[in-house]
Structures are given as structure tokens and as C-alpha cells.
Amino acid sequence: MQLKIEVPRREALCAASAGLVGFTTSWLPALAAATETERSNPKAVILLWMNGGPSTIDLWDLKPGHDNGGPFREIATPVPGMRISEHLPQLARLGSEFSIVRSMSTREGDHSRARFVATTGYTPQGAIKFPSLGSLVAHEGDQAAQDIPSYVHVGGRPTVTGGGFLGPTFAPFVVGDGGRRGASGAELTVADLSTPANVSTGDRLRRLALLSELRDHSSLSPRFDVVESIESATDRALQLMRPSAASAFNLGEERESMRKAYGHSSFGQGCLLARRLVERGVRCVEVALDGWDTHSDNFDRVKELSQTLDQGFAALLDDLKSRGLLQDTLIVCQGEFGRTPSINGQSGRDHWPASWSMVLAGAGIRGGQVVGKTSVDGRVVESKPTRTCDLMATIFQSIGLDPMKQNMSNVSRPIRLADPEGQPIEALL
Numbered sequence: 001m002q003l004k005i006e007v008p009r010r011e012a013l014c015a016a017s018a019g020l021v022g023f024t025t026s027w028l029p030a031l032a033a034a035t036e037t038e039r040s041n042p043k044a045v046i047l048l049w050m051n052g053g054p055s056t057i058d059l060w061d062l063k064p065g066h067d068n069g070g071p072f073r074e075i076a077t078p079v080p081g082m083r084i085s086e087h088l089p090q091l092a093r094l095g096s097e098f099s100i101v102r103s104m105s106t107r108e109g110d111h112s113r114a115r116f117v118a119t120t121g122y123t124p125q126g127a128i129k130f131p132s133l134g135s136l137v138a139h140e141g142d143q144a145a146q147d148i149p150s151y152v153h154v155g156g157r158p159t160v161t162g163g164g165f166l167g168p169t170f171a172p173f174v175v176g177d178g179g180r181r182g183a184s185g186a187e188l189t190v191a192d193l194s195t196p197a198n199v200s201t202g203d204r205l206r207r208l209a210l211l212s213e214l215r216d217h218s219s220l221s222p223r224f225d226v227v228e229s230i231e232s233a234t235d236r237a238l239q240l241m242r243p244s245a246a247s248a249f250n251l252g253e254e255r256e257s258m259r260k261a262y263g264h265s266s267f268g269q270g271c272l273l274a275r276r277l278v279e280r281g282v283r284c285v286e287v288a289l290d291g292w293d294t295h296s297d298n299f300d301r302v303k304e305l306s307q308t309l310d311q312g313f314a315a316l317l318d319d320l321k322s323r324g325l326l327q328d329t330l331i332v333c334q335g336e337f338g339r340t341p342s343i344n345g346q347s348g349r350d351h352w353p354a355s356w357s358m359v360l361a362g363a364g365i366r367g368g369q370v371v372g373k374t375s376v377d378g379r380v381v382e383s384k385p386t387r388t389c390d391l392m393a394t395i396f397q398s399i400g401l402d403p404m405k406q407n408m409s410n411v412s413r414p415i416r417l418a419d420p421e422g423q424p425i426e427a428l429l
Helices: 011-019 029-040 089-093 111-120 131-139 201-218 226-238 243-249 256-261 265-277 298-322 388-398
Strands: 046-049 073-074 083-085 098-104 149-152 174-175 284-289 331-335 356-362 381-383 406-408 414-417
Touching: 046 131, 046 149, 046 265, 046 298, 083 131, 089 298, 098 298, 111 131, 131 149, 149 265, 243 265, 256 265, 256 298, 265 284, 265 298, 284 298, 298 331, 298 356, 331 388, 356 381, 356 388
Parallel strands: 046 284, 046 331, 149 174, 149 284
Antiparallel strands: 073 083, 098 356, 331 356, 406 414
């Protein structure tokens, strides 16, 4: 019987350099196998995007007893010292599965710029077309045999619509427009996945052959971005028409009890779709929940949104864990910034990037952690201030990617996955 011994790459190198393993024996195959493992796909990311800037002082970092605190009460989680909103009871039950960063401190208070920074990790810089987190994760994965796009956005328009300097192949594939508050999961469909009834199989094959000939001819001409975008979209559409790919988007295949567990809102069903997609190898799925721009009537609106978030997010955690997928899937829950600790004259909260919270779970993240602290009035970060570049470095490292890896940009300048100034949050890794 042959005994197979797996030697980690670092140990194989050390042993070889020390002369403990002969050159003609087994260390070269072991090293090759370890190197192949290191080049394996990154873990998946599900971004639960709270569009509009959620009032995190009413979700993850309440200030009971202070005038800025508002009417919501705290409830306990299984983690000592971790208390969250009373309107997130299902997530409170799962407190040991996720961690809260309560010390996010950023600069951008404008929605558009803040969304760009939050999803790319960089501030806009001239002509550089920065790709989003989803595009970067998709680019680093192996998409060779993938029928489904590796980056899918569910619910409304994604923050970064193109693939940036990575090209249109890594742009988000958009499903539905139901990210807005109150929309139903029935809107999460992908149109035109089947061949029209009046087009026979022969007609379809002839059209594809003609398209191939036209492409061969056009390859001799200069390439333009618009042409590449059209060709990329066509290729993805043809791939999605395959039954195996189309079925991934068919929520009707799920048991009704499972759909009910996630909630029949667009967001809840979007979370269920995210699980189906990562189960099939999709690298990044964004699920949007709109309505968080609460300049007025903050507390009624946040209560309603919290209930939608609580059901969908908690069901996703439970479902991924029960299927053994949570260890290979990172969940990021955040918006572009927080809301003001002070309450305005319309019972609302305004834009506030100086001190806010976000949540991470799964993949390489330690659960049950609370990072950072804000002052008793919520206005100032008192410990462990965390920037967007720090968060991005943490995300990439947790899914097995080197934050310092470089890609060549559209201006022939190498750009790292995360801003070099970023420092991973060690308490979470």
C-alpha cells in the first residue's frame, strides 16, 4: 500500500534547503501540489448593501440613555458585551457567528463618492477606472468552466456598473430591480433565457455561426471598448441560456418553507438567490436593500427595514452554515456611511461618515468580536478607528487573496487590490 504524505509548501522548502529531503525524492511533487493549492479560487463574497447609508447607531451601536439614542432598546446576544437593536432579534440569536466593526471612520459624506470609495476601496483618481470589490474577486477566481457570471448584483443598479480596468467580462450581471423597500421577490428574474418560439434550433445554430464569422473578421480591426462590451454581454447571455445556468436563478426550485424563512421581500429572496449562486461557484453576489436615506421619519423606517434585514441576513447565515458553505463565504453588511448621532427636526438623521458600524461574517472572520468603540454620544471613534482601506485589506485577506497583489490599470499603472495604506483588522482574522 502506498502512503500519501502531504507536505505544506513552506515546510517542503525548509526541508529541501536543510538537506532533509533528497532532490530526487518526493519534495518536488509536494511543492507543486502545494503551489497549485495556493492558486485555487478565492472564497466567495456576499455583500449585503444597505443603500442610502444605514443608521447604524440604531442597528449595531445603540446609545441608550443619551438624547442621541432614540427610542430603540438594546437586546443581548450570546456574546458578552455585544448588544444590538431590539428589531434584529434573529440576528441577535446568531451573535457568535458575526462580528461588528463599530469604529468605521471615513471622509466622504456625498452618496455617490462614498459608494464609490466603499465598493472600490479607492477615491476617484483622474482617468483610472477602478474596479469594484466584486469585479476584483471575480477576476481572481477561475471562470474557465463557469456558465454563470462570477459577479452578480441583485436588486437595482450596482454602485460601480462596469468592470473598471479589468474589462466588461468582470462587470456585474444585474438581476431584478427590486432592491427598493417593499418590493417583492417575484421581481428577481432573468429575462429572455430561452430561445424565442419562432426560432428553430437550426436557425439558432446558423446565427451563431454567422456571429462567429463576423467576430473573426472584426478581430483584424482595431478594438473598441463598446465592441468588447457587446461581445462580452453576448457571450454571457449565450452561457446563461444553458439549462444548468438558467436553473440557478429559478427560486421556484426551493421549498416553500425555505423561501418563507428568508422572507418574501425582494431582499430576502435576493439573499436566498445569493446562496444558490455561491453554491454554484459564483464568486461575488451583491444584494441591495434600498431606503436607508432617512433624513425624515428615521425610526419608523429603520424599524421596517430592520425587520427585512433581520430575516434575510439571519436566514442566510443559518442556511450557509447548515450547508457547510459559511466557512468559504464571506458576508459583508454595510452601506456607504452612517447617520448623524443627533436627531434633526423631522425625526430623521443626516449623513455621517465620521463614526459608524458594519458587520462581517464567515470565511476567515472570527465571529463574536466587537472591534472599536464610539463615544457615549456616538459622535467620535474612541478606539481602533477603521478606514475603508483597512476594511478592504481585511476582506481580501479573509478570502485568501493578497491585498498587495497588483493588476495593470487602464493608464498602464499597477494598482493593488487594496490601497497600500490599509492594515487588516487583526482581531478579526
